[in-house]
Amino acid sequence: MKAAVYKGKQKFSVEDLPLRELENDEVLIKIRYSAICGTDIHAFQYDLISVGHVPGHEYSGTVEKVGSSVKLLKVGDRVTGGGGTPPPGLGSPARNLNQFNFKEDGVYTDIKKTRGLAEYTISREWEPLKISDKISHLQSAMLEPCSTAVRAVRLSNIKIGDNVLVIGAGHIGMLCIQAAKAAGASKIVVSEPSLKRREVAKSLGADVVIDSSDPDITQTIISSTDSIGPDVVFECAAALPTLDLAFDVVRKKGNIMLVALSWEAVPLVPIKWVTKEPVMALTYAGEPRDWQISASLMAEGKIDCSTILGDTEFIKLENIQEAFDNALKPEGFQAIVEFE
Numbered sequence: 001m002k003a004a005v006y007k008g009k010q011k012f013s014v015e016d017l018p019l020r021e022l023e024n025d026e027v028l029i030k031i032r033y034s035a036i037c038g039t040d041i042h043a044f045q046y047d048l049i050s051v052g053h054v055p056g057h058e059y060s061g062t063v064e065k066v067g068s069s070v071k072l073l074k075v076g077d078r079v080t081g082g083g084g085t086p087p088p089g090l091g092s093p094a095r096n097l098n099q100f101n102f103k104e105d106g107v108y109t110d111i112k113k114t115r116g117l118a119e120y121t122i123s124r125e126w127e128p129l130k131i132s133d134k135i136s137h138l139q140s141a142m143l144e145p146c147s148t149a150v151r152a153v154r155l156s157n158i159k160i161g162d163n164v165l166v167i168g169a170g171h172i173g174m175l176c177i178q179a180a181k182a183a184g185a186s187k188i189v190v191s192e193p194s195l196k197r198r199e200v201a202k203s204l205g206a207d208v209v210i211d212s213s214d215p216d217i218t219q220t221i222i223s224s225t226d227s228i229g230p231d232v233v234f235e236c237a238a239a240l241p242t243l244d245l246a247f248d249v250v251r252k253k254g255n256i257m258l259v260a261l262s263w264e265a266v267p268l269v270p271i272k273w274v275t276k277e278p279v280m281a282l283t284y285a286g287e288p289r290d291w292q293i294s295a296s297l298m299a300e301g302k303i304d305c306s307t308i309l310g311d312t313e314f315i316k317l318e319n320i321q322e323a324f325d326n327a328l329k330p331e332g333f334q335a336i337v338e339f340e
């Protein structure tokens with residue numbers, strides 16, 4: 001099978017790898033779509049993918065073969081690449097360890113595991129989530145980022161009727177807009193530099209869209225949220241000034257949820273905000289419950305991925321190097337690998 005193998009120093013090579021035999025509790029998944037995540041791009045940029053590893057964690061596919069003791073899945077089941085409930089003691093070390101430094105410890109060190117940027121992947125039977133017929137393979141590949149947005153909203157202290165600001169309308173920002181709406185947000189304000197993305201944000205239910213290059217952006221946001229500032233801010237940009245902006249605009253005792261995370265130091269002047277007593281929280285990926293909620297929201301049409309994928313480039317695995325190189329450029333895009 002063809003797989004995108006990381007060779008170190010920002011280089012991939014597409015190689016023919018042998019497909020090993022399944023263990024009793026494993027399933028073989030034929031991949032249909034595999035999206036390149038922002039985390040993959042960061043790991044590539046900082047050369048943090050182990051040499052020999054095949055990354056990719058946002059994928060969909062079909063079960064092609066099952067091990068002798070598998071009960072949870074059968075041949076022909078449509079699945080997404082995560083969201084299953086781990087048996088006690090298993091699951092991601094990033095989730096289970098008390099201290100885990102994601103920048104230093106957290107990126108794709110399990111080189112034995114060939115993940116989604118390959119024609120096939122092997123999983124324990126509990127790892128993937130079975131997908132209903134109401135969700136397409138393409139939507140199913142977006143369930144991982146969707147679960148991240150849903151978890152961010154669920155942990156954000158959002159209340160029915162809250163005014164919400166989403167900073168940055170990339171894929172995660174667009175998913176947060178929809179998840180916040182599903183959670184009962186009343187007004188959603190979006191700040192985003194790209195006109196095209198602002199238009200998409202509007203079509204997804206944003207009430208006010210603001211060009212983030214507006215020199216008076218702080219005041220513009222505050223005046224569009226009852227002149228007191230948003231109740232909840234979702235920081236989905238992780239640009240140098242955006243966390244500072246989140247604190248500047250959030251209302252007194254409001255909540256800031258860091259969804260996109262900077263990998264570099266960002267300038268902050270905390271004394272500016274002390275009288276507001278704001279609360280900031282971080283969130284990490286999605287837990288099984290968040291995946292299940294995301295799948296329900298997709299099936300009910302409350303989260304729509306087709307619109308947000310409007311400008312996505314669909315590529316063949318052979319073009320993976322170009323796709324990662326492009327993603328590092330300022331105007332770069334995140335591609336989705338499409339398999340036969």
Ligand SMILES: [Zn+2]
Pocket residue numbers: 037038039057058144145
């Ligand atoms: Zn991801």
